[in-house]
Amino acid sequence: MKVLVVEDDQYHARYILDAISEELPEVTETMHAINGLDGEAEALAGSFEGIVMDLQMDLRNGIDAARTIWSRKPETRILFWSNYADEAYLRGISRIVPPNSAYGYVLKTASSSRLKLALRAVLLEGQIMVGRELDQLGRQNRRGSVLEESEYAILLDLALGLQDKTIAKRQNLSLRTVQNRLLSLYDKLGIGEEDGPPLNKRVRALNCALRNKVLNLQVLESAEMDYENRRKTS
Amino acid sequence: MKVLVVEDDQYHARYILDAISEELPEVTETMHAINGLDGEAEALAGSFEGIVMDLQMDLRNGIDAARTIWSRKPETRILFWSNYADEAYLRGISRIVPPNSAYGYVLKTASSSRLKLALRAVLLEGQIMVGRELDQLGRQNRRGSVLEESEYAILLDLALGLQDKTIAKRQNLSLRTVQNRLLSLYDKLGIGEEDGPPLNKRVRALNCALRNKVLNLQVLESAEMDYENRRKTS
DNA sequence: AAAAGTATTGCGGGAACCCGCAACGTTGTG
DNA sequence: CACAACGTTGCGGGTTCCCGCAATACTTTT
Structure with a gap:
């Protein structure tokens, strides 16, 4: 062998x-x-x-x-x-x-x-x-909630730095739906529950996803290359 | 010994x-x-x-x-x-x-x-x-430009997800100055030069900083704890 | 089939963000 | 001192983001 x-x-x-x-x-x-x-x-x-x-x-x-x-x-x-x-x-x-x-x-x-x-x-x-x-990784996340596949996809796009409009186009969704997904994403990542001054939720989402190990540098790189490729061939 | x-x-x-x-x-x-x-x-x-x-x-x-x-x-x-x-x-x-x-x-x-x-x-x-x-790490960055210490501090705050207003308060700067620093930060990270649809510069900045290894997960964690501590004791 | 629940979409408005323009202070150089 | 260079600050406006409200779809339950 x-x-x-x-x-x-x-x-x-x-x-x-x-x-x-x-x-x-x-x-x-x-x-x-x-x-x-x-x-x-x-x-x-x-x-x-x-x-x-x-x-x-x-x-x-x-x-x-x-x-x-x-x-x-x-x-x-x-x-x-x-x-x-x-x-x-x-x-x-x-x-x-x-x-x-x-x-x-x-x-x-x-x-x-x-x-x-x-x-x-x-x-x-x-x-x-x-x-x-x-x-047991998926289970302990936040309030026992796992990210749906659809929310994860949005998270990746957010992490790349795409705007809502662009995400909507990419995923064939309406602008408002993208924003709804972002809302539930913020919710599941526990954003907006901190005390102290309000935060920029978009950046905070990426920050939390990284610190919770929902994302890491490798998948960011992969997503980046994937995005570039798909953009060029379309 | x-x-x-x-x-x-x-x-x-x-x-x-x-x-x-x-x-x-x-x-x-x-x-x-x-x-x-x-x-x-x-x-x-x-x-x-x-x-x-x-x-x-x-x-x-x-x-x-x-x-x-x-x-x-x-x-x-x-x-x-x-x-x-x-x-x-x-x-x-x-x-x-x-x-x-x-x-x-x-x-x-x-x-x-x-x-x-x-x-x-x-x-x-x-x-x-x-x-x-x-x-030689500092030198090859982007267009030969190194981040000033002041810009780096802003980058850290941005990465935490703080809003402009909050950053201004923390660093004892005016709102507009914070935004100016962000501008030069975006510039040095090469944001806004990509072709394709426009991006969310804030998130993109964090993304680029991570991929360029200007930031990493450890400093994010450290900055987070530092922020929490300083907030509580003030 | 009716009812209840959930996801999708539009509308609208307040807040935050991005940034050009211009005024002001500081620093340093001739 | 004058002048230039640069960082700081305020103002204003265009854009994006965040999100409550409400009207449809689509799914599941009863």
């Missing part, structure tokens, strides 16, 4: 490569890519059955890399290995996993045994394995 | 502890704190001459921890060891280094030899050592 490790942190890469060679004798060959772009190219060129993928990387983040890999080779087993339990990552991943595919999500703060277990379960056994800390 | 390592990533911590014990025989005792709060407490309680400090940590980030440590023990030598070359970090550090103190800033992507060199130079020899990648 061939496994590809996509990881830009030298210390983490060394550790995971060691772990694989020690604990998974079934793996006959490993390869190491040091960023998302490189990893994507290797994965498409070679014939890897399993991938360990870091999420936060330069050039191309793990989710974008995984999307193109899965779109060409949907049977590939991918174990995401990340420092952060961001809702943004989970949302990103859950939108790109192909049906019947094996994947997993393990935090880098997890113990070695947990990591090794996940390596075996996902790469060898083809199971789905997601840490419990991550699973 | 006693050295404290403040690092929440288990793999990085192990590596740096190994490196110290192998390469720096002068170090007789090492201690490991797993987050900023813990590290701060240990540093103030024990008598450490040198500290290796991660920047991105939960509970309390490295800069905030270093600030309180230096305010009580300004002679402490601190080597910052970070994944990211964010302008936000440099700004934060340069504002808290006490005069005549020894410190350094090394990226985690640096080679082992560079890291070991920095360990020796900063902790043992008391030199100042900053990687070259970091030093």
Whole structure:
């Protein structure tokens, strides 16, 4: 079995490569890519059955890399290995996993045994394995409310800096509907409940989304590129 | 000599502890704190001459921890060891280094030899050592323009979501001056030059500042706490 | 099918924001 | 001192944003 490790942190890469060679004798060959772009190219060129993928990387983040890999080779087993339990990552991943595919999500703060277990379960056994800390992410948000997919889309557009009018055009909604979605977004993010002077809700929404880890820098970058591309080709 | 390592990533911590014990025989005792709060407490309680400090940590980030440590023990030598070359970090550090103190800033992507060199130079020899990648950060910004300290302060307030009026009050400026600073801020961040539909400049400014690494999540958190504290005690 | 609930849209107005114009103070240079 | 350069401040107006109110749709419940 061939496994590809996509990881830009030298210390983490060394550790995971060691772990694989020690604990998974079934793996006959490993390869190491040091960023998302490189990893994507290797994965498409070679014939890897399993991938360990870091999420936060330069050039191309793990989710974008995984999307193109899965779109060409949907049977590939991918174990995401990340420092952060961001809702943004989970949302990103859950939108790109192909049906019947094996994947997993393990935090880098997890113990070695947990990591090794996940390596075996996902790469060898083809199971789905997601840490419990991550699973309950959506629930604890604010007043137990999760962002609807539609609200999340608006949040992304807001985060890019688009105006209401532009968002309406993009999403094929009326101006007022966009503003309604923004209202419920503000509500769910808990904006307007602070004491002290009133705030600029738009900026505050982005601020809160970042601090609550509903968004992160990687998805901002992805959304930006997506927006640029779609704008140019239309 | 006693050295404290403040690092929440288990793999990085192990590596740096190994490196110290192998390469720096002068170090007789090492201690490991797993987050900023813990590290701060240990540093103030024990008598450490040198500290290796991660920047991105939960509970309390490295800069905030270093600030309180230096305010009580300004002679402490601190080597910052970070994944990211964010302008936000440099700004934060340069504002808290006490005069005549020894410190350094090394990226985690640096080679082992560079890291070991920095360990020796900063902790043992008391030199100042900053990687070259970091030093030129301020210059390449946009049209060769660096943010003035005053503009940076406004950017922070904007990022918190404060309104112009509130910012004016906080900084003891007139409303119009705040708006002028925002104008030059927009200019330096390159906002308003994009083609395509017009944008919400406020949100866009935050977005760009994050993507250009003028700001990052840690400074947002710090600014937030600072704002809350100052508001309550006034 | 009726009723109740929810999402979408329009209208309108007050507040905040963006910014050109012009007046004023400060600083520094010949 | 004069003059220029620059930061600060006020004024005014055009635009965007925030959001209550109310009229339709569309969905679910009874």
